[in-house]
Amino acid sequence: xxxxxxxxxxxxxxxxxxxxxxxxxxxxxxxxxxxxxxxxxxxxxxxxxxxxxxxxxxxxxxxxxxxxxxxxxxxxxxxxxxxxxxxxxxxxxxxxxxxxxxxxxxxxxxxxxxxxxxxxxxxxxxxxxxxxxxxxxxxxxxxxxxxxxxxxxxxxxxxxxxxxxxxxxxxxxxxxxxxxxxxxxxxxxxxxxxxxxxxxxxxxxxxxxxxxxxxxxxxxxxxxxxxxxxxxxxxxxxxxxxxxxxxxxxxxxxxxxxxxxx
Numbered sequence: 001x002x003x004x005x006x007x008x009x010x011x012x013x014x015x016x017x018x019x020x021x022x023x024x025x026x027x028x029x030x031x032x033x034x035x036x037x038x039x040x041x042x043x044x045x046x047x048x049x050x051x052x053x054x055x056x057x058x059x060x061x062x063x064x065x066x067x068x069x070x071x072x073x074x075x076x077x078x079x080x081x082x083x084x085x086x087x088x089x090x091x092x093x094x095x096x097x098x099x100x101x102x103x104x105x106x107x108x109x110x111x112x113x114x115x116x117x118x119x120x121x122x123x124x125x126x127x128x129x130x131x132x133x134x135x136x137x138x139x140x141x142x143x144x145x146x147x148x149x150x151x152x153x154x155x156x157x158x159x160x161x162x163x164x165x166x167x168x169x170x171x172x173x174x175x176x177x178x179x180x181x182x183x184x185x186x187x188x189x190x191x192x193x194x195x196x197x198x199x200x201x202x203x204x205x206x207x208x209x210x211x212x213x214x215x216x217x218x219x220x221x222x223x224x225x226x227x228x229x230x231x232x233x234x235x236x237x238x239x240x241x242x243x244x245x246x247x248x249x250x251x252x253x254x255x256x257x258x259x260x261x262x
Contacts (some may be wrong), residue, residue, distance in 0.1 A: 003095070006038055007194065039151075040226055040229045040230045041226060041230075043155060043158045043159055044082065044155075044222055044225060045225055048192055054215060054218065056088050056105055057105045057108070057214075058211065058215065059084055059085075059088065060081040060082070060084050060085040060088075060105065060109045060182065061081065061109075061112075061126075061129075061210065061211060061214070062211055063077075063080050063081050063084050064077045064078065064080065064081040064112075064125055065204070065207035065208055065209070065210075065211055067080050068122050068204065068207065069204050069207070069208075072122075074116050074117070074120060074122050074124075074125070075117065075255070076117075076120065077122065077125070077260040078112075078113040078116045078117060078125060079113075081109055081112075081113065081125070082109055082110065082113050085105055085106045085109040085110075086106060088105065088106075089105075089106055099236050108128070108129055108132070111128040112124075112125040112126065112127075112128050112129060113125065115125055115127055117189050119183070121203065122203040122204070122207065123198060123203045123206060125209055126198065126206060126207065127198070129210075130191060130194055130195065130198065130210075133187055133191055134188070134191040134195070135192075136183075136187055137183070137184050137185075137186075137187025137188040137191060138184070138188070139184070140180045140181070140183040140184030140187065141180075141181060141184030141185065141188065142184075143180055143184075144177045144178075144181040144184060145181075146181040147173075147177070148166070149173070149179070149180035149181075150165070150176045150178040150180050150183075151176050151179045151183060151225065152165050152172070152176035152177075152180070155176070155229075158237040160237045160238065160239045160240070161235035161236050161237065161238055162238050164235070164236040164238050165235070165236075168236055169233055169235070169236055171233040172229070172232045172235060174232070175228040175229050175231070176228075176229075177233035178224075178228045179224060179225040179228045179229065182221055182224040182228075183221045183224075183225070186217045186220055186221045187217065187221075189217075190217045191195075193209075193213070194206070194209065194210065196214070197209060201236075
């Protein structure tokens with residue numbers, strides 16, 4: 001067992017018969033269904049950037065498609081998309097907001113611009129993102145099938161449970177497996193539609209279809225994730241456990257012992 005999922009001294013002590021907890025302590029330690037749903041929703045918004053983060057990832061691509069539809073100029077479309085991606089990062093920096101989602105958008109747009117300028121084709125702008133999305137779909141699906149769901153690895157730190165779900169919380173592992181499988185199948189279905197159009201369709205049609213399919217599959221995948229995790233057992237807060245371990249060790253070294261109720 002690693003420090004990420006090992007049982008704490010408090011948990012080990014729970015296996016020893018002790019005095020029966022009062023109903024008040026039980027109610028405070030177990031979140032209600034409404035609380036669990038609220039925590040899950042907040043964590044998903046933090047992990048995936050929420051509405052603003054999603055729109056920021058869509059805007060550069062939308063601008064590229066709009067300009068290319070009007071003038072068929074790959075270079076101008078690419079420059080405009082890159083400029084707006086950088087501007088979004090600058091706005092976040094000025095507002096002192098988190099920039100992780102904006103930076104990931106800039107990186108994706110930058111790779112797309114490089115492909116578009118190198119190939120001289122608008123389809124080159126879309127290809128890196130399509131390859132990445134298809135690989136992500138494969139990764140989500142395979143991780144769920146082998147019993148190590150990728151979504152649990154991504155969301156574990158957000159829920160402060162790290163990888164404790166892997167060995168100590170089978171209900172959450174099952175939920176992460178279902179959610180990862182949902183992400184994988186949704187992504188694979190999306191790119192099963194897009195890749196034939198990439199090879200045999202028009203660049204403008206491909207661009208608009210990419211924009212149309214940007215948000216709905218993501219919303220559907222996040223919804224399934226919320227449904228599965230909201231019904232799963234609460235996460236084990238391994239950070240709180242580690243703090244309790246450190247405090248207990250500090251008390252032992254100082255010669256003190258935690259007070260025990262009769």
